[in-house]
Amino acid sequence: MQVTETLNEGLKRGYKMLLTAQELDDKVMAKLKEAQPDIEMKGFRKGKVPLPLLKKQFGPRVLGEAMQEAVDGAMSAHFEEKGERPAAEPAVKMTNENWQEGDDVEVEMTYEALPEIPEVDLKSLKLEKLVVKADDAAVDEALGNLAESAQDFKDRKKGTKSKDGDQVVIDFVGKVDGEAFEGGSAEDYPLTLGSNSFIPGFEEQLVGVKVGEEKEVKVTFPEEYGAEHLAGKDAVFECTVKEVKEPVAAEVNDELATKYGAESLDDLKGQIRERLESEYAGAARAVMKRGMLDELDKMVSFDLPPSMVEAEAKQIAHQMWHDENPDVEGHDHPEIEPTEEHNTLAERRVRLGLLLAELGQKAEVEVTDAEMTQAVMEQARQYPGQERQFFEFVQNNPQMRQQLRAPIFEDKVIDYVAELAEVSEKEVSKDDLEKAIEALDDE
Structure with missing residues (x-):
């Protein structure tokens, strides 16, 4: 199949592919010859039906299949030869719309290529991890809240x-x-x-x-x-x-502890301390992740697929509009045009998304079946009584599976980067951590 480049601007690519009538006919005959041994027809023994008769009988049916295989094969060979990956499914269409059997097949393929992602020295990355210890005051406050709820x-x-x-x-x-x-x-x-x-x-x-x-x-x-x-x-x-x-309020004593499944008040305090420090660690990780992404964003620069940035900007603009208009639950509203701010944020997200995907691929980061099952179960809890239908929906919906997989993959890549980076710990108060979290929301 003859392939000719027609567009090469930035990451935009265009190619014209020509499949001659003879090449197509050869592929049809090859497929018929492959199937010939298993075909029976009145007046002929199994496997002895002449190819011209098979072509007359089954040719039109095989023609479309052969054409599709030829185009798919040419596309695969092209991407392997060029070493490129499309940012999205390539747009493919026949250009000779009045095609008839016996004509050459002319196909146009356009796509945006994924950019070359530069190497990043992750060991040179310096990160700060906030550490908060659960003090006695925080534990006592949590105990008081438990006592009130167990009134x-x-x-x-x-x-x-x-x-x-x-x-x-x-x-x-x-x-x-x-x-x-x-x-x-x-x-x-x-x-x-x-x-x-x-x-x-x-x-x-x-x-x-x-x-x-x-x-x-x-x-x-x-x-x-x-x-x-x-x-x-x-x-x-x-x-x-x-x-x-x-x-x-219930009295803070061993009896209160047993109500919450603890053996004693000291045991309950220990459990509360562990839970609080786990919550603090989760918040501190979010702060460190933002710092990591900020640093990675400074370290890389490369061309971005325009369609990915445009789609991300539209999604950001749409989400922000709904955040500002909480009374509007449906999507029956005027189209929201992205602003320069939306486009800038979209560029950052696409750039970091491509970088993290590249880092994860090179590190062979994988999302296990067990992790996916856990994610589906957590989502299914939001639909009490309909868990089975939700599981079936996810199973039959590749896009939904990807939505559940993406944050798991990203978190595992973040952990991988943190392991290689130089991470220093800084002990701070609970109030300081809360301010750091609030700052994330303000950005």
């Missing part, structure tokens, strides 16, 4: 009225049309006012009650209530208030 209730002074957030212990009997209904009665039931655990309107009517008070609570069951015989019905609950309790 207890203690009796209010006799005669005190209940408030929103209090717990009232009640006996109640629910009636519809004056008749008690099944499941509508209970004794010594602890109800936290404001928890919205009962029918809408029920708990609000118990705000302001006192111990010993009898209260009729009138409500209407929702139309979509689970029990059909009660849906939409008016009901009266005859309630007797037996206790009124105010919320108090």
